[in-house]
Every structure is written in structure tokens, then in C-alpha cells.
Amino acid sequence: MEIERAERPVELKEELLRLAFRVYKSTGGAYPALEWAENKPSPGDFEGFREVYEPFLKFRLRKEFDELYLLRAESGRIAGTVALVYNLQGKDVWWVPKEIMGGRVGLVELFMVDPEFRGMGYGSRLLAFAVDRLREIGKIPYVITFPNLDAYSYYLKKGFREVMRFREFVVLRG
Template sequence: MGIERVDNPLSLKDELLKFVFEVYRSTKGTYPALEWVEKKPSPEDFEGFKRVYEPFLEFRLTREFNELYTMRKGGQLVGTVALVYDLKDKDVWWVPDEIKNEKAGLIEFFMVSSGYRGKGYGSKLLNFAVKRLLSLGKTPYVITFPSLDAYGYYLRRGFEKVMDYGEFVILKYVVP
């Protein structure tokens, strides 16, 4: 199972929307956090989720992500990761000014389908993303929520907390 770069991310919008909803449903609505939404849709309400998330997904696919990668098994999408760099040129309000510089690279949109968690797929995607950013001369960062399981996952995989930023926590990869 390989990791493939998506040359035209918008072409996968519908598939990605369903994939992200599956993650949202499997995490009982905790991820993605939809922190900008006053009344979050139920984890069973795809149409409600789509109304809220689709415009944000379009923004991410067309104006935020520099690179998007997918992992498939038998043609089925099982994981995603995106890289965001050139941060000074992006309208990313959730990124603190302290890391909006030419050396920073964000690991974003990192998700694994519920049926594939705990089997090494996430580790493979994360390791790939870290190596790709390092090869570009970027320092890998993750912006997450301290309440998510992912927070501890990142800490166990070489990231350390560098700051709180509103409701987010900023983690930086420490090169061993």
C-alpha cells in the first residue's frame, strides 16, 4: 500500500468529504473539531456535516494545501495527509505568526479510516510527511487540540509542545 500524491485535489472533493465524514462519525464528532461552527451536526447527519464542512474543504483543497497525499487499499481511501508551507502567503488564521515563516511546514488533514487505525497506516503517513517536509528544508509542525487522542500520538512520535494558541496546541517535530 503506497502513498500517492494527488495532483488535482479538488477532483477528489466528494470522495474526501465522505472520508472525512466517516472519520467524524467514528470519533463521535470530535474530529474534525469544526471549532468555527456554533451548532455542530450530529455524527449521523451527513447532509448537515456536508453543509458545514464542504466550503472549508474546498478552501483547503484549492488555497491551503501545498501537497495532498492519499493512501488506498484495494482502491478504497484509507488515509490522508496534507503539507502546508509558504505560510506567509496563506490565509490560515489558526496558525500563529511565530511559525508563519519560510522554515515552517505544517502536517494537516492527517486521518486514517476507523477500520485501519492501530495497524501502522497512520505511522507510515506521518513518517512520510515528516520526511517530505525535512527534505524541503522545513521544520514539521502540527496544530491540534490537547483533548484529542492525536495529541498523545504526536508526542509519542517525536513531536514536542512549543506553545498554546487559543484552543489549539502547537507541536514541533524534534529531529533525533
């Protein structure tokens, strides 16, 4: 399986929404965190998840992500994703502390692996690809996550280190 760049990310919205829901369901509603939602849907409520997450995903696909990459299974289904955000000027990224809003920052975002494909090395491949790609374009890789997620220890295991806490988030540098 090759990692491919999504040339028209908005056209993948429905497929990405379903992937995000499978991840949400498998994490018991922990990821995506939906921290802005007053009433988080239950992990089994796809329509409730769609109502909360779809507008945010659509916004991110149109206005936030600079590059989106996919890893597809042989069936054609998306097995994993990773997005890069590195043109931060003028973007509404309230979860990024001002201290790292400089020109060399590159964020790893929308990093997900379908639960069906976990444990196969896809996450490692996608993360290594994202870090290499950011460095290739002269950016320093950062991740902003929550300290209580499994992802936090995963990033630490992959060589990221915590550089600061910001609101309810933790900022990691690769």
C-alpha cells in the same frame, strides 16, 4: 500500499468529504473539530456535516494545501490522507500563530486514517512520510491540534513536542 501524491486534489473532494465524515462519526464528532461551526452536526448527520465541512474542505484543497498525499486500500478506497502546508505567505491560516509563520515552517494537515483501517500502521506510515517530506524540502514539521484530542497524545508518542499554546490550540514540533 504506496503513498501517492494527489495531482488534482479538488477532484477528490467528495471522496475526502466522506472519509472526513467517517472519521467524524468514529470520534463522536471530535475530529474534524468544526470549531467555527455555531451548530455542529451530530456524528450521524452526513448532510449536516456536508453543509458545514464541504466549503472549508473545498477552500483548503484549492488554496491552502501545497501537497496532498493518499494511502489507498486494495479496493481503491482512501485509507488515509496527509496534507502539507509550507508556503504560508498570503494564506488565510488564522490558526497558525505569528511566531511560527517563518519560511522554514511546514505544517502537517488533514492527517486522517479511515476508522476501518486503524491499527494497521497506516497512520504511522503517513506521518513519517509527511515529516520526511517536509525535512527533504528544508522545512521544520509542525502540527497544530487540540489538546483534548487523541491525536495530541499520538503526536507526542511519535516524537513531536509541545512548543506553545495558541488560543484553543496546541502547537507541536517534530
